[in-house]
Amino acid sequence: MNNTKNETTSDTRVTSSGQLPKEPLVEELDLLILGGGTGSTIAAWTFAAEGKRVAAIDRKYIGGSCPNIACLPSKNIIHSAKVASYFRHSNEFGITHNGFTIDMSGVRERKRKMVRSLNEMYLSNYEKTGAEFIPGTGRFIAPKTVEVVLADGTIRRLRGMNVIVSTGTRAKLEAIPGLAEAQPLTHIEALELDQIPEHLVVVGSGYVGVEFAQAMRRFGSRVTVIGRRPRLMPQEDEDVSEALRGLLEDEGIDVLLNTRIKRVSGISGDSVRVLIEQNGTEKILDASHLLVAAGRTPNTEGLGLELAGVELTDRGYIKVNERLQTTAPGVWAIGEVAGSPQFTHISVDDFRVVHNNLNGVHHVTTGRQVPYCLFTDPELARIGLNENEARAQGTAYRLFKVPMESNLRARTLSETRGFVKALVEADSDRILGFTAFGVGAAEIMSSVQIAMNAGVLYTALRDAILTHPTLVEGLIPLFSSTPSIPRMESEVTTSQALTATR
Structure with missing residues (x-):
């Protein structure tokens, strides 16, 4: 992430002798990178290891947001919340205890320790490969030429034969009266909390909002999720959205959908009041903290x-x-x-696209698979088409779907919530898409993705000898189940038309 608000230049400063200082020399590079995200970090290491002169500029974070303020730190916090959930339900496993307390400063320190170790590893890779990491604020001053202001005010100017921009996005604040003045948390500040919010109101019902809502509830907060749309994760099928809603509500989270925020007052972290409107009725929510997770805006x-x-x-x-x-x-x-889709693994693939093109290999982003996972507990993971997308495209499919309780490994873990489902092309055995809502969903999905990449038919997974008992073994009962063949909208229309003419 690279927000450049302070545009300090050297050509307006006057030395003690009354003379203007000399313009900084322009340093020539093979590759100049503005923004230190994961894809651009790997680009710096890779091109430098190939003998190129490379420098990467980032305002603050070594390695970008993923290892510092986003993906990895949030999953670290989420895992601590899962441990708390295990404690809370330990009697189910035959383990008794006399209560427990959660020290959020300890939770935070575990996360910070991981971040420090990642920063050390990243800096070591910069040193090993010969790439230079420049902590500073950068901006273009001419084609392929960037001026960087370092922390001490020193200015460097660099020009690259090629330049990669990877400055990322930041949390979006909507123009709601009082919202900005309330100084709400974003995911960055939420990962630095050293206290458990008494009542956390989460604005947004997507990835970040849902993950944080469950984690904070498990730490002991009262949590309310506000979503503008009628469903959680509206890009997913209805059965997925309802399953997620049921999960949150079963854990004691208030889910307010089809809801609009009209006004906010107070200060997050002290006392905040949120005026909402749901289905034409106004209501006031009083909370201690406000977390905004309602979309991103580019830097x-x-x-x-x-x-x-x-x-x-x-x-x-x-x-x-x-x-x-x-x-x-x-x-x-x-x-x-x-x-590009807002996932670190897509940033890495973007690097591959650029790397190949700069090395004379034609590579495009068109048609690539975009897997993703929502790291709730249990997880939601998907690759390829879901049912809504298949219907919208008019793609005929067979639907395989079984509950997670059919997975014997899930039974040994006492984690049978959820389901897995797959779409198989109606007139062939090709897998079109896969969705899992359950324990280990991301790992199960990855196995199916590899099969899809290799063009493996669903029957090969059905007939495979998979290790027992593993979560991936659950693909055998899935693809051995009796599929349903949903009627496409076009088929329904045709059927109705034929009936009308009889």
Whole structure:
């Protein structure tokens, strides 16, 4: 992430002798990287290891947001919350205890320890590969030329034969009266809490909001989730959305959907009041903390992109083609700022696309698979089409679906909540998509994804000898079940038309 608000330059400073200082020399590089996300970090290491002169600039974070303030720290906190849940339900496992307390400063320190170790590892990789990491605020001052202001005010100017922009996104604050003044938490501040919120109101019903809601509830907070749309995770099928809602409500979380926030007052962390409207009825929520997790906005302001010839889309993201080239020759963009799906693994694949293209191998982003996982407990994971998408495309499919209780390994863990389902092409045995809501969902999904990548038919998974008892073994009862063949909208329309003419 690279927000550049302070644009310090050297050509307006006057020395003690009354003379203007000399302009900084422009350092020439093979590759200059603005923004230190995961994809651009791996790019720095890889190109440097290949003998290129490489420098990566980031305002604050070594390795970008993923190892510092996003993916890995949040999963660290979520796992601590799962341990708390195990304590709370230990009697189910024949283990008794005399109560327990949660020290959020200890939870935070565990997370910070992991972040420190990752920073050390990343810096070691920079040193080993010969890439340079420059902590500073960077902006374009000319095509392929960036000026960097270091923490001590020193200015460096660098020009790359090629430039990669990877400045990411940040949490979006909607224009709700009083919201900004309430100083709400984003995921960054939520990961630094050293106390358990008495009552946390979560604004947003997507990935970040749902994950944090469950974790904070397990630490002991009262939690309310506010979603603008009628369903949680509305991009998912209805059975998935309802299963997630049931999970949160069973854990004591208030889920308010189809709800609009009209006004906020107070200060998050002290006392905050939220006026909401749901189905035409107004209601006031009093809380101690407010967490905003309602979308992202790209970090493109103040980068001087116009001076580099880099254009933006109408949504403010950097405009790229299928090879991730921007509108400026020799300038590339990867990750979220380029409008790519907002996952670290996609940022890494974006690096592969750019790496190949710079090495003469044609590589595009078109048609690639985008797996993802929601790290609730249990997890939600998906690859390929879901039912809503298949219907929208008019793609005929057979649906295989079984409950997680059919997975014998899940029974040994006493974690049988959820289900797995797969879409198989109606006139072949090709797997179109897979969704799992259950324990170990991400690992199960990855096995199916590998099969899909290799063009393996569902019957090969059905007939495979998989280790017993494992979670992946649950694919055998899934693909051995009797599939249903949902009727496509076009089929229903045709059937109705035929009936009407009889």
